[in-house]
Amino acid sequence: MGDRLFVGALGNRNSGKSSTWNDLFGATVRRGKYSRPLELRAGECVDVYLVSGSFEERNEYAGDILDDQTAKIVLCSMQYTEEVSKTIDYVTKSDFDIFIQWLNPGYSDEDQYFDRLGLVNLLLAKSASISMRSGKLATEGRVAEIREFIYGWARFRDLIVPCD
Template sequence: MADRLFIGILGHRSSGKSYTWNALFGKTVRTRRSPRMLELRPGECVEVFLISGSNEERKQYAGDVLDDQSARIVLCSMQYVESVSSTIGYVLKEDFWTYVQWLNPGYSDTDEYPDYLGIGNRLIFSGATVAIRSGKDGAQSRIKELREYIYGWSSFRRLVVGG
């Protein structure tokens, strides 16, 4: 298994994916070409690469964005549409450790929806951790969960700086 971590936020359009990243960083963040530091605990940070707008919305292949990235931790928005299978396929092919928060229902969804694309089963069968969370609820518990997961994975590998 590659020693890289993929953290995905999955959901429909306007489900709260970008809101989740903004809350995690404590400010508005967008995709850029280089990694950035994410504070996990006061004074303790880890390097991450963020794809804030989903590859599916941008009509781009995840491999084209990630192949040249050296950051060990990738944070990525994923839109719940058929073409997300391309992003998931790349992540599984590259053998990332994978954790996905699926916002179901998303902020703008009227209700929960079934996994009509089979994404949850595909991820779980491939060894990913999948957590279904409501995008309608406040983001604080989701953010805490993300921080703790990233902190545990990265501290075990001595990637956390500061502290």
């Protein structure tokens, strides 16, 4: 069991990853330099660091950004490309607990697609938790799933604090 949590929204381009984060925070959010509070339940917050806009899209290495982050919880967009394996490798070598929500089909995808990159097997071999949700449906269900996963993980580690 790790002392940091990595929550990834995985999908093709325009699959609904950013919409997931926006709805989780209740506002349009972008990557910042610092962590921010995330309200999980009324008056209960946890400190998170958000990577909206995947490392794969930005041609960045996860370690260059995340090595300096002190937040125990990282939320991250992940683009379904071969390059995402570098992000997965970094996260597993850094002893994060991993929860991935795969948006399949994504909002702009024609239909559900096969895991041609073998990411599900790779993630399961690393003891990750994975859910597959449709990016074509309203975000409420998948956002609630992420919120509850984070809440349980953070509550167990006594990371929940009153919101300011």
